[in-house]
Amino acid sequence: MSRRARIHYPxxxxxxxDAGTAAAHIQDGTNLFISGFTSGYPKLVPRELVRxxxxxxxxxxxxxxGASTGESVDGILAEAGVVAWRRPYMSDxxxxxxxNDNQIRFKDDHLSMLSGQVRAGNWGxxxxxxxxxxxxxxxxxxxxxxxxxxxxxxxKKADKIIIEITHEPEExxxxxxxxxxxxxxxxxxxxxxxxxxxIGKPHIxxxxxRVVAILFSEEEDCCAVFxxxxxxxxxxxxxxxxxxxxxISKKRLPASLPWQSGVGDVANAVLSGFLEDDFYHNLxxxxxxxxxxxxxxxxxxxxxxxxxxxxxxxxKGRQRFFNELYRYKDKIVLRPVEISNSPEVxxxxxxxxxxxxxxxxxxxxxxxxxxxxxxLMNGIGGSGDFLRNGALTFIxxxxxxxxxxxxxxxxxxxxxxxxxxxxxxxxxxxxxVDTRPLTPRQVAEQVITTCAHPDYREMLWEYYQRAIHAxxxxxxxxxxxxxxxxxxxxxxxxxxKDC
Numbered sequence: 001m002s003r004r005a006r007i008h009y010p011x012x013x014x015x016x017x018d019a020g021t022a023a024a025h026i027q028d029g030t031n032l033f034i035s036g037f038t039s040g041y042p043k044l045v046p047r048e049l050v051r052x053x054x055x056x057x058x059x060x061x062x063x064x065x066g067a068s069t070g071e072s073v074d075g076i077l078a079e080a081g082v083v084a085w086r087r088p089y090m091s092d093x094x095x096x097x098x099x100n101d102n103q104i105r106f107k108d109d110h111l112s113m114l115s116g117q118v119r120a121g122n123w124g125x126x127x128x129x130x131x132x133x134x135x136x137x138x139x140x141x142x143x144x145x146x147x148x149x150x151x152x153x154x155x156k157k158a159d160k161i162i163i164e165i166t167h168e169p170e171e172x173x174x175x176x177x178x179x180x181x182x183x184x185x186x187x188x189x190x191x192x193x194x195x196x197x198x199i200g201k202p203h204i205x206x207x208x209x210r211v212v213a214i215l216f217s218e219e220e221d222c223c224a225v226f227x228x229x230x231x232x233x234x235x236x237x238x239x240x241x242x243x244x245x246x247x248i249s250k251k252r253l254p255a256s257l258p259w260q261s262g263v264g265d266v267a268n269a270v271l272s273g274f275l276e277d278d279f280y281h282n283l284x285x286x287x288x289x290x291x292x293x294x295x296x297x298x299x300x301x302x303x304x305x306x307x308x309x310x311x312x313x314x315x316k317g318r319q320r321f322f323n324e325l326y327r328y329k330d331k332i333v334l335r336p337v338e339i340s341n342s343p344e345v346x347x348x349x350x351x352x353x354x355x356x357x358x359x360x361x362x363x364x365x366x367x368x369x370x371x372x373x374x375x376l377m378n379g380i381g382g383s384g385d386f387l388r389n390g391a392l393t394f395i396x397x398x399x400x401x402x403x404x405x406x407x408x409x410x411x412x413x414x415x416x417x418x419x420x421x422x423x424x425x426x427x428x429x430x431x432x433v434d435t436r437p438l439t440p441r442q443v444a445e446q447v448i449t450t451c452a453h454p455d456y457r458e459m460l461w462e463y464y465q466r467a468i469h470a471x472x473x474x475x476x477x478x479x480x481x482x483x484x485x486x487x488x489x490x491x492x493x494x495x496x497k498d499c
Contacts, residue, residue, distance in 0.1 A: 003216045006165050009140040015214045019048040022162050022213035028059035029084075031124050033154040035131040036073065037066035037310040037337060038263070038289055040147030042130040042164045043219040046073045053080040060084040064123060066149020066309070066337055067111065067381065068092070070222050078104060087123070088114055089379035100375050108369060111288070111382040112341035115153035119183055129158035131204075132217070135170045136163070140208035141201075143173050146221065147310030148334050152178050152204045161210045164217045171325050174202050176334045181342075192345045195258045195284035196305040198333060220318075229269035232398040235429035237269035240354065240394055241277060243425065243432055253392065254350070258284035260386050261354040263312060266396050268293050270354060274302055286351050288340055288382045290332065292317040298331045307333045309340040341385040353390035355383040357397040360451075361413045362444040362464060363475050364420035364435050366395050372486055373414030380417050387422045399428040399453040405494040409452040411463050412482045426451055440475045441468075459485070459497065 007013050023045050026032055034042055053059070062085035063077065074092035077083050081103075086095065088109035099106040109117075117123055131151050133142045144151060145168055155161060179200030182188050191199050229237070247253035261267040271293035274280045285294060285306040292314050297303040311334070313321060321328055339345065346353075357366045358377065368383055370376055387393045395418070397408045408428065420440070426433045431450035435443045448460045463484075467476035485495040 003165070003167075006135040006170065006216075007214065008138045009136050009208060012136055012140065012208055012211055012214060015211050017213045017215065019044045019215060022215055023048040023052065025160050025162065025212055026061060026128055028061075030061045031064065031127040032061045033064045033118075033126050033129045033150075033158065034069070034073065035066065035129075035144070035147065035149060035151040035154070036069040037147040037149030038068055038070075038312040039221045039310050040132050040145040040149070040151075041065065041069040041073050041221070042132050042162075042217075043072055044164055044215050044217050045130050045162060046077055049082055050076050050080040053082050062124075064088075064118075064150075064154075065090075066114075066147065066151065068378065072219075072222050089381050091378045096376060096378070106376065108376075108379045110341075110380060110384050111337050112343060112385040113338075115150045115180070115336060115338040116183060118150065118153050118157060126154060126157040126159065128160045128162065129154040130162045130164065131155060132164045132166055134166055134168050134172050136165070136206075136214075137203055141206050142204040143170065143202075144176050144178075144204060144334070145172065146313075146334075148176055148178065148336050149309055150337060152180055152336050153338075155204050155206050156180065158210060160212045161206065162213045162215070163211060164215045166217050166219070169322060169325060171329075175329050175332060176202055176204075177339075178202070178204050178336060179339055180336065181338065190339060190342055190345055192339070192342075193348065195286040195307045195349060196333070200335075227265070229265045229272065232429040233265040233269040236266050236396050236398075236427050237273045239427050239432040240270055240396070240425075241273045243434070244352065244392070247392075256282070256284070257350045257352050257391055258286040258307075259352045259354075260285070260287040260346075260390070262356055262381075262383070263289050263291055264356060266356060267291070267354065271297060275300055286340070286346070286349055288337065294332075295320060295328065298328060303331060305331055305333065307335060307340065309335055309337040337382070341382040343385055343389040346386055346389040347391075350391035351386060351389075352392045352394075353386035354394045354396060355387055357395050357408070359408050359410050359413050360395060360397060360423075360426055360447070361410050362447050362460060363440050364423045364426060364443055364447070365413050365416050366418040366423060367413040367415045368417040370415035372490060384418060384422070387418050390424075392424055393422065394425045394427055395423050396427045399430055399451065400456075404453065404455060405496065406489060407453060407456040407460075407485060407495050409447060409456065409460060410485055411460065411467075412477065414483065414486050428452075430454075444475075455496065
């Protein structure tokens with residue numbers, strides 16, 4: 001079958017063109033909004049922009065996505081020097097370096113808020129939207145690929161739309177649930193009462209008259225590489241699962257609450273733990289990103305439904321998903337990120353949320369984004385959406401980094417993304433502290449003795465005692481040495497006193 005048959009709206013078939021012609025709509029100063037939320041991002045037009053820059057053309061764009069797009073977009077555009085602004089979240093090494101060198105302007109945002117800000121005009125005009133799709137419907141609407149993110153709003157507001165149609169199967173139709181909520185001041189409730197509820201359309205509404213170019217792409221997303229969870233991740237997962245099991249047995253927590261977990265070793269370890277635990281049945285997942293382990297849980301009959309905004313799968317996971325798409329479609333739903341991360345819905349459903357930290361201080365404040373307080377890592381993502389609104393929230397981190405030269409438990413975090421009031425449970429491989437029934441001083445004492453690495457407990461305890469004797473107060477601190485551990489690392493390469 002001809003690839004042009006993917007365009008079921010005949011008037012748009014005349015818009016099929018090449019990457020050079022499509023990219024000509026993007027000039028210096030263009031506000032460029034692209035699909036993509038760890039997957040589902042355009043590949044051909046970004047590559048053409050790089051070619052133009054390498055040929056000597058001088059221009060810069062303001063790049064807005066749903067979340068990270070990796071080396072295929074963020075990396076090559078950053079390396080080519082064509083990005084002036086980037087929002088809201090990225091995870092590419094080259095772009096990270098240029099942001100920290102102040103060569104690319106970057107603004108971090110809570111992911112649930114982005115679409116509403118764009119519709120309100122807070123990000124400026126949506127000059128051009130480039131979106132990846134599997135097909136265009138008979139009515140001129142879009143069938144997304146493996147992510148939704150902010151794409152429905154970008155398509156709604158764009159002056160010009162460029163579409164990259166992929167070779168992924170059209171049978172993805174029906175996987176998505178596209179719903180754009182009302183904006184203030186006449187906002188109605190989002191009518192999701194169970195993770196499986198579908199409230200929107202299986203396609204993204206689009207005005208065909210705004211489409212200026214359509215390309216056919218054979219490119220694939222850069223597949224995730226999942227390594228087996230290490231011992232620290234497995235121990236963290238065991239602490240979480242044991243705690244939740246105990247809370248359910250004491251009837252302090254309903255067994256039917258949905259789960260959210262970020263991408264990475266700990267998330268995989270927690271989800272893998274469900275495979276080995278007969279205690280958990282008929283799980284619902286209400287999260288941002290779904291990964292290979294979700295397919296495992298569906299295959300085992302453990303998951304009733306998995307709701308997210310994107311799927312980030314390994315190469316084998318993608319093949320498995322497409323080979324049995326008919327079966328997985330009954331269990332998976334992909335939504336716009338303003339719905340998957342909606343504080344209203346997260347709180348109504350009572351989500352159990354697990355998110356990671358770079359460091360946690362003894363009173364429970366969390367740094368998720370900046371190394372040593374200054375160097376951006378990736379961004380806050382959706383962690384704040386889930387931490388502030390979940391029924392039970394976990395912050396997890398290995399107790400040390402860099403070969404034990406950095407303690408993840410510190411007197412005071414060097415950058416604050418989530419304050420103590422949003423964090424219920426702090427977990428490292430050494431143990432777990434439920435902060436909810438504790439005073440700040442009790443939190444500090446338990447975090448030091450339970451969560452900190454043994455090599456750093458004495459140092460943290462001595463600091464805490466000095467702070468009590470020097471200043472006292474509700475949360476004792478000695479401001480003259482609160483960042484002494486960080487300063488020691490910057491000076492010697494280790495937080496240890498003996499280095």
